[in-house]
Amino acid sequence: MPKERLRPETLALHASYRRDETTRSIAVPIYQTVAYQFDDVAHAASLFSLEKFGNIYTRIMNPTSAVLEERITALEGGVGALAVSSGQAASAFSIQNLARSGDNIISSTDLYGGTWNLFANGLRDLGIEVRFVDPSTPENFRTASDDRTRAFYGETLANPKLYPFPIEAVSAIGDDLGIPLIMDNTAAPILCRPFDLGAHIIVYSLTKYIGGHGTSIGGLLVDSGRFDWGKHGSRFPTLNSPDANYHGTIFSEAVKPLGPIAYILRARVVLLRDFGSALAPMNSFLLLQGLETLPLRMSAICRNAQVIAEFLCKHRAVSRVVYPGLFEGSEGEHARAILSGGFGGLISFELKDGIEAGKSFIDSLRLVYHAANIGDARTLAIHPASTTQSQLSAEDRATSGVTDGYVRLSVGIEHSDDLLADIEQALDACCSGQ
Numbered sequence: 001m002p003k004e005r006l007r008p009e010t011l012a013l014h015a016s017y018r019r020d021e022t023t024r025s026i027a028v029p030i031y032q033t034v035a036y037q038f039d040d041v042a043h044a045a046s047l048f049s050l051e052k053f054g055n056i057y058t059r060i061m062n063p064t065s066a067v068l069e070e071r072i073t074a075l076e077g078g079v080g081a082l083a084v085s086s087g088q089a090a091s092a093f094s095i096q097n098l099a100r101s102g103d104n105i106i107s108s109t110d111l112y113g114g115t116w117n118l119f120a121n122g123l124r125d126l127g128i129e130v131r132f133v134d135p136s137t138p139e140n141f142r143t144a145s146d147d148r149t150r151a152f153y154g155e156t157l158a159n160p161k162l163y164p165f166p167i168e169a170v171s172a173i174g175d176d177l178g179i180p181l182i183m184d185n186t187a188a189p190i191l192c193r194p195f196d197l198g199a200h201i202i203v204y205s206l207t208k209y210i211g212g213h214g215t216s217i218g219g220l221l222v223d224s225g226r227f228d229w230g231k232h233g234s235r236f237p238t239l240n241s242p243d244a245n246y247h248g249t250i251f252s253e254a255v256k257p258l259g260p261i262a263y264i265l266r267a268r269v270v271l272l273r274d275f276g277s278a279l280a281p282m283n284s285f286l287l288l289q290g291l292e293t294l295p296l297r298m299s300a301i302c303r304n305a306q307v308i309a310e311f312l313c314k315h316r317a318v319s320r321v322v323y324p325g326l327f328e329g330s331e332g333e334h335a336r337a338i339l340s341g342g343f344g345g346l347i348s349f350e351l352k353d354g355i356e357a358g359k360s361f362i363d364s365l366r367l368v369y370h371a372a373n374i375g376d377a378r379t380l381a382i383h384p385a386s387t388t389q390s391q392l393s394a395e396d397r398a399t400s401g402v403t404d405g406y407v408r409l410s411v412g413i414e415h416s417d418d419l420l421a422d423i424e425q426a427l428d429a430c431c432s433g434q
């Protein structure tokens with residue numbers, strides 16, 4: 001590859017792989033293997049002791065997955081990545097790599113529901129407390145933290161508010177206190193580079209925009225290499241004290257000849273090895289196919305979403321539209337500061353006639369799919385009050401920002417005229433009595 005810094009469109013196709021040296025295959029091969037033959041006993045021993053890097057067993061590493069990991073590392077400007085079996089596994093690992101029972105993290109209240117549940121219940125059951133704070137006041141992260149706080153956590157564009165997380169302000173507080181910021185950038189790949197704004201670790205659900213075709217579940221962690229774990233020794237015992245999980249290795253010391261990869265290396269050789277949430281090589285291949293066209297798709301998605309958001313604002317059945325491309329004043333400035341090249345594919349809107357209008361809108365759609373997913377090349381819609389949030393009381397729904405007439409769209413790459421026609425006829429059907 002040329003040495004000058006390549007742009008995302010080029011990196012998505014070329015970073016970290018040119019051709020297979022044996023067969024000259026241009027497509028990344030699917031290494032559908034469990035194990036790899038060692039040269040001899042000394043070679044095997046050097047791999048197990050981390051003296052050398054190399055393939056041991058596909059639960060821990062795989063050459064197809066390695067291309068996916070290295071390509072996203074290049075796109076994000078990090079030092080290393082770890083592919084795992086789902087976005088949920090990536091979120092869980094991102095915390096478990098730093099926090100143990102008795103520790104806490106500070107998280108934004110604005111989260112994907114699955115992450116919320118993992119944090120509020122799953123991590124609590126492991127003894128890790130998650131303190132939720134409103135991210136619109138970044139100082140909340142400082143106020144809620146103490147000497148057992150191991151990380152700050154946020155989502156770049158969380159539903160339903162879609163207010164871009166204040167990455168710069170919260171990471172600056174983290175730099176002050178010696179606490180890393182973990183950003184889930186699932187909804188804004190390409191549009192936002194969290195490391196440029198100060199974040200330390202990125203989490204992805206690859207299932208969404210990166211895969212982009214609704215075929216494969218996957219997740220990924222990326223390490224910026226920017227956080228000095230050794231400097232904050234007592235706050236990060238998992239990286240700074242002998243790890244019984246890996247025959248007494250002190251990860252921040254062991255990686256000194258290799259570069260600032262203590263976090264991502266431990267996630268691989270301890271968490272992935274022990275908990276086993278490995279990504280199948282076939283899924284890595286499919287996710288790489290998606291990644292190749294991600295920059296193109298993100299542009300088309302953002303263009304379509306802006307057109308649809310503007311159309312929704314003018315429709316009589318709609319009382320409110322939330323889309324970062326429509327934010328004004330300081331909110332608009334903030335969105336423009338965090339995102340570049342567009343404002344994403346998620347639109348939240350409110351139907352005036354509440355729950356019945358929501359159901360009728362969804363049932364009237366002909367082209368747009370009714371599905372619990374985001375980031376597909378196809379446009380998807382969901383009415384949370386009758387589906388994902390239907391088991392919550394009206395009060396709890398309101399707290400999570402989901403009102404009865406609220407609809408979420410994940411805009412795809414179809415022709416915008418066709419999308420507008422479908423959405424218009426469904427809106428007309430749900431307010432035909434007016």
Ligand code: PLP
Nearest residue numbers: 086087088112184186205207218
């Ligand atoms: N993070 C965000 C922002 C998501 O939207 C999702 C899933 O919808 C996840 C994480 C979890 O990802 P997965 O479904 O790949 O486990």
